[in-house]
Amino acid sequence: MTQQFEKGVAPYTVRKNKNYILDEIKKIKTEISEDLFVLGHYYQQSDVLRFADAVGDSYLLARYAVSSRKPYLVFCGVHFMAESADLLNDDKQIVLLPDLNAGCAMADMAAPEDAEKMWAELKEIIPEKIIPITYINSSAAIKAFVGKNGGAVCTSANADKVFAWALEKGDKLIFLPDRYLGWNTALAYGIDPDLLVHWTPGRPLGANSADALRKAKIILWNAYCSVHRRFLPGDVIKIKESYPEIKIAAHLECRPDLIELSHLAGSTSAILKGIEASNHELWAVATEQHFVSAIQDTFPQKTILPLAGSGYECTTMSLINPDSLLATLQSIQSGQPKNIIRVEDSLREHALIALKRMMEISN
Template sequence: MQQQQPLPAHIASLTDQDAHALVNRLREQLGKDTIILGHHYQRDEVIQHADFTGDSLKLARIARDSKAKNIIFCGVHFMAETADILTGGERFVSLPDLGAGCDMADMAEVRDVADSWLEATKAGAKNIIPVTYINSSAALKAFVGKNGGIICTSSNAKAVITWALEKGNHVFFFPDQHLGRNIAKGLGFDPARDMLLWDPKKPLGGHSAETIASKKIWLWKGHCPVHALFTVHQVKKIRETSPETKILVHPECAMEIVDISDLSGSTDYIIKTVEASPAGSKWAIGTEKHLVERLAAQHPDKTITSLNPFTCLCGTMNRISLHNLAWVLDGLVNGEHYNQIKVLPDMANDSMAALNRMFELS
């Protein structure tokens, strides 16, 4: 993997004010050939320069449908990879800081997944349908595509898992155990009776061949470290101190939290729910801090706080800075293509098979 290089002095030494001015000037020079995409979890200093904001899938679709030659993806690595796949590898897709990965995606290395898959099939499991959350590497998406599987987002996970359950004897869900468990439970499956947690560090995920044969849903042992910062205690505290406050969480939170919250849904669902709520509503939200703070600023007539009163910041997403953005744009103006994210053609083709199955459902 490429390493992020230090920013050159003429960029690193800029004040924030000068960096904003430079970004604006470079944008004008580059015109419509360059678009900036900003994920909801980005810092304000970055997102204010985005042409489009959204969740990972919305941004990838915008990249696909745009005619821009250059796509600056202010998000994390797997999102830029997805944009490159969806644009057929024909545009320049850049991630302004190569250190902006996703800790959850890193919990499902494709080598470990392939080893687990082999073990399960050797143990006699048949007709396994792999499903990966879009928050995963292109290598894992390709593995899933090659093995008849499908990709999901938090918005369409219900439809995707339903499809996979109808198609196979078992659904192997990567990398977020919580999203898989919450959605499958919502579909009527019992976590104890119908699901198992697959620990890739243990033979057969830590189970016997009989156990894996008897469970319909296998959940890879991965999670989002940001959404792991929300606890049952925090929910109880809000219930005690502010019973009128509604608790709204992302399904990457643990099942115990989703179960006792008022509402749960994707980033898009969270935004729309808050937007549609009447003035005076009170919300405690369980998702990344930048999105919650932005919602609070956009809706001064409502009381919006984080469910976690301390920190719940995505540290990798937060690596994209105003200065990194200025550096990538400065490079483009000078004919340099910094931090290109490029997925190998075979990997992109296999990933596309899994993405297309998802698009057919949503």
């Protein structure tokens, strides 16, 4: 039976890149190195990451972006990451994304006009103080919405700290856009699942009753990452039939019923550190497969398997490849940089407030 895949996810494919493209990237990168800083997300293919000056998850890359003073930042990741780098850097620095179609399926599930509608509807029925939080995997417009309304950004590495901050500051919390990261973080914080509700955009009161919203402590936007949602509890049962001793590591964007079955749950950085620190040699990992393969390369003495099949890749992350990276570097060298990411002036102030709040909270 052929498997159906929704937008943003596909079975993992190993790509063979042309040597002359890789040689050309190396040559140009050396020639313009004075002016260039290349950032690479963990979910990129190894033939892209080999040219990165810094590799990490969204949070680490945001920090690297702040510290780099080079005039050109080439972001090998997706659109919202390049936007964050643009917001966090001074006006003279130029951020480029090698392929402008490299968006994020989850970020696309949260339109700013729907968030404004939610805010207006909630304000009509809830007198208490509500703090909005957005996962960094969201557009600059959603970050601006959150910053304007007293909230903050978080990543999967610091969501627990940002939750604690928000619950101290307000009576209720709205979490956008990842329902699973929100749910998993709330449960780890000790919040009763009966106090969590999902807000479905486009439906009156997000498809809830006014009473349910008044009772709720956390209101979770109903969106998800199509890559991480593919991993199911049945995959754990299946892999344990072949490897009874195997341990499971899962990203916090995975479904809560999968997180429950995992020995290690966290951000990409936390998964990497957890596997390194563990004496256990055999792991199945539920996250984007380029990263799972990179963990295997980092710890060759261990056996690191995808939790399901040959693993899944994020199709928009995969749009960044040696060809698009080379074209971007050539454009910088020719003095006509292309694929510049520049957040609209009307959004900058509030989006930056939300990002800086996260930096302060997690410091």
